[in-house]
Amino acid sequence: xxxTQSERxxxxxxxxxxxxxxxxxxxxxxxxxRRRMLRIVVDSDEGxxxxxxxxxxxxxxxxxxxxxxxxxxxxxxxxxxxGAERPLSELRHYVRATGRLARFTLAEGxxxxxxxxxxxEDGLDLEVPGVKGRKATARRVAFxxxxxxxxxxxxNRKDKKEEEA
Numbered sequence: 001x002x003x004t005q006s007e008r009x010x011x012x013x014x015x016x017x018x019x020x021x022x023x024x025x026x027x028x029x030x031x032x033x034r035r036r037m038l039r040i041v042v043d044s045d046e047g048x049x050x051x052x053x054x055x056x057x058x059x060x061x062x063x064x065x066x067x068x069x070x071x072x073x074x075x076x077x078x079x080x081x082x083g084a085e086r087p088l089s090e091l092r093h094y095v096r097a098t099g100r101l102a103r104f105t106l107a108e109g110x111x112x113x114x115x116x117x118x119x120x121e122d123g124l125d126l127e128v129p130g131v132k133g134r135k136a137t138a139r140r141v142a143f144x145x146x147x148x149x150x151x152x153x154x155x156n157r158k159d160k161k162e163e164e165a
Contacts, residue, residue: 005029008069009038016059017042020052023092025082029075036075038064041082045096048081088149094119097151104141105148113152114139 009027017024017040026041040060042048057079064070064077088094088102097116104112114126115136123142130136 005069008067012063012067012069013040013060016056016063019059020056022048022052022056032076034074036070036073037078038070038075039078039080041080041086043082043096045092053079053081084153085150088151091119091121091143094124094149101152101154102149103152104146106141107145107147112139112141 006027009029010024013027014024020042022042022044024040025043026039028037028039028041030037030039040056042053042056057077060079061077086093088097094116098119099116101113101115104114106112112126112128114128116124117127117138118125123140123145126139126141127136128139
């Protein structure tokens, strides 16, 4: 996708996404056979409901029909949430993942699997699970020391609502 098209799409889509109290995470235009695929990824602190994606999809479709930003070629529109395994790269991603287990690739080398306890402008407070019955340990990691991070899927994890009940 050209920078100009990307900027035009972002300019058109951001107000529509913000009106639904969502963050515009990603815009991707790719080929799908003869057609193009326009994939819009949105998120919020509370997550994204299917109905909200459907409403936003209709609003985006109407706005795109009224503009020439996608040109004359056919395209398929997909409005979606980032999914459980998306990379963590922005402070808001880490804040939303508070309480979740994540896998970090560190600049010093090696990987770390730890639970995110807190995220601030400088880095993360983590709880590193103990090995073989040992207690968990606290660790602070600066964002500058993280090369890559991704939430780990936990099948037996209690969510916040269960813990509050």
